[in-house]
Amino acid sequence: MAISKSLNVNGERVAVSIDDPDMPLLYALRDNLALKGPRFGCGLAQCGACTVHVDGKAVRSCVTSLSSLNEGQQIVTLEGLGTPEKPHPMQRAFIEEQAVQCGYCINGMIMESAAFLTTNKKPSETDIKKALANNLCRCGTHARIVRAVLRASQSI
Ligand code: FES
Numbered sequence: 255m256a257i258s259k260s261l262n263v264n265g266e267r268v269a270v271s272i273d274d275p276d277m278p279l280l281y282a283l284r285d286n287l288a289l290k291g292p293r294f295g296c297g298l299a300q301c302g303a304c305t306v307h308v309d310g311k312a313v314r315s316c317v318t319s320l321s322s323l324n325e326g327q328q329i330v331t332l333e334g335l336g337t338p339e340k341p342h343p344m345q346r347a348f349i350e351e352q353a354v355q356c357g358y359c360i361n362g363m364i365m366e367s368a369a370f371l372t373t374n375k376k377p378s379e380t381d382i383k384k385a386l387a388n389n390l391c392r393c394g395t396h397a398r399i400v401r402a403v404l405r406a407s408q409s410i
């Protein structure tokens with residue numbers, strides 16, 4: 255029997271109808287709420303493509319069960335980070351550095367980097383590489399991604 259689960263996503267209270275309380279957050283975001291920023295890559299917490307923020311921390315939504323979340327927690331997706339009219343500094347930096355090839359990993363790169371900059375406002379290139387070491391990019395866009403994060407750190 256379907257149950258209703260309340261969440262706070264991108265500043266709004268939403269209710270999703272689910273059959274399994276342990277369904278991954280990623281499925282609810284993409285399938286129930288049509289938020290396509292977070293991507294399904296590995297489904298095993300290995301690639302980072304599905305990263306969102308929960309209470310400001312980068313979280314892999316493919317392995318975060320809905321049952322582990324409550325409506326008091328603030329979930330933010332790429333769509334809630336900024337808008338096309340008013341992008342987050344990290345989104346703007348990725349555009350300015352053209353740090354995208356196919357784009358599949360970029361949700362995770364931006365969300366992980368944005369959360370990282372709240373813990374280290376003036377990171378070195380080495381700090382950034384360490385922070386993104388577990389976010390995979392098969393296109394080899396790493397050099398531009400690091401430049402984008404450095405650029406964002408100078409504008410935040
Ligand atoms: S899809 Fe979640 S880490 Fe790969």
Ligand code: FES
Pocket residue numbers: 354355356357358359360390391392393394395
């Ligand atoms: S830009 Fe294609 S996987 Fe990173």
